[in-house]
Amino acid sequence: MSTILIIEQILNGLQFGVMLFLMAAGLTLIFGVMGLINLAHGSLYMIGAFAAATVAGLTGSFVLALMAAMMAAAIAGVLIEVLVIRRLYATDHLDQVLATFALILIFSEGTRWVFGSFPLFLNIPDYFSGPVTLPGGIEYPLYRLVLICVGLLVAGALGLLITRTRIGIQIRAGKDDHEMIAALGVDISKLYTVIFALGAALAGLAGALVGAIQSVQVGMGEPVLILAFVVIVIGGIGSIKGALIGALLVGLTDTLGGVFLPELFKLFMEPSAAQASGSALSSMAIYILMGVVLVWRPAGLFGARK
């Protein structure tokens, strides 16, 4: 196991982590500020990817495709919020889970109805394709480096938005006491819609960025959704900083666990058994991580302790 391989795997883990962050950021805001469990967040990811594939197919422009992805997901998010979710704030979590689960089914079958059952084509633009050579002789795909940069930029911008702007103050205040800020004259329902649209746009962006290296197909959002929930539980619900740290932890654990656990087991087992048990354990690794974090800090790494 060479140093180059280890560095390459760490980059892979980072890239996976920042993409998870884009999903988790919206989810943690919606859960933390509005107290709402939104299972349909994975559908917004899928909508972003399908919108990007459609626009990229029509115009050939990847930048336009990304903008379309964010627009389409934000519009879908606003529609969901106004038509369905707004009626659920006062109800308990079980009703929210049921309603947003229904939304998953509606969006999945609706997408199939419009686009068919076969995966769509969305590719990396030419100017980002192919590998680059990093210092130390590591060949690494340029597009994955771009993904890491975009993810970190979005994280920085979100951090500024939350800590330095008026709407950020309102979001933080809404998380702590939404009745009080409503009494102070902030239009809380408009604030909720804005947060929802922001979270949806980030999910759409993630779907489009990841769709270019994976397959754009119905149901692509649900596996990511589960990981995003793990991320926000680890990071602490409602905390953007927690979502970023949690996403990077999950990304690195998942990627490095998948590589190094089988290697570790090979030290004292025969190769095929080591491969099988190492793979099995590595798929549990992030849940074990979540368990350890919750025992240590029940509210998550950056969650508000009550």
Next chain:
Amino acid sequence: MITTLSGGGAGLGIDVRDGFMLAIGQSGRNDIEVIIEDDQRKPDIAVQLADKMIQSEKVDVMTGIIWSNLAMAVIPSSVSQGKFYLSPNAGPSALAGKGCHRNYFNVAWQNDNLHEAAGAYANSADYNNSFILAPNYPAGQDALTGYKRMYDGELAGEVFTKLGQTDYASEIAQIRASGADSVFFFLPGGMGISFLKQYADSGINLPVVGPAFSFDQGILQAVGDAALGVVNTSQWNKDIDNGTNAAFVDTFQAEYGRLPSLYASQGFDTANLLISALKVANPGDADAFRAALEAADFNSTRGDFKFGSNHNPIQNIYAREVIKEGDVYTNKIIGVALENHSDAYAAECSF
């Protein structure tokens, strides 16, 4: 017919259904009633549907299942209740060897077949150090077993991925570091799309070989240029030169507006086998009907087709290469990987 029409993997079931119904329509017979239900790729739903088909619909012949885990849940109990089962896709090794049944016929392939052909192709292309990977589930394990059964060279690495995994960056890094001279992979559907796109972007130029499941007509368009030139193995392709196949490709395209995949050809062949047997005997007369099925007296899109002693096919398996025809990505046959190939389990089967 119980097949997968919604959820992940629906494209396969839809192709099988469309191929099957095309043949039924062309036969001009209106005394064949086809009942189609969607199993959603879930074994429990498939079992419920099978019970309903057998008990309330009183069907004579069952078909349609795509996935081996669903096949294992439905087929053994259905055939033991005296129903005939014609598999248009799944061919688990358990049903080819000791668990074979005289009423179970596979019209597609035994699961290991295409992987064995990939191993044989690797030998003929002088690959000596393959890196092999497949998802960690029964068909994935069969795939690596099948490849290793025929392949004579060394293994640079052997990796099981998670079923449904979409990011292969870590496996690709291992391939790069392994010093392999070739890559064999079995990653059906969306998994294969992700792998091929990421592999093409990684700058590794090792040759790739795999079974047709990652290169069928339904998903090639989503892979794009990344698949061009890749060699894959299949029992069928649209350029197999016989009248039945040419007519099938033309009429399928006219009827549904897309090129048929190997799954569609399997559905089409399954229906034609059924129709050929119905001409000779009625399913009520089980022995005569079984003999008519065993004769396989129909024109297959694959040309020569016959059943082995365990009711699994004996057929040629071809090596194909992905090419671009105009704007459409498709496959072209470049040679025969295995001729008149049976399967490794036939000897264990006795009815």
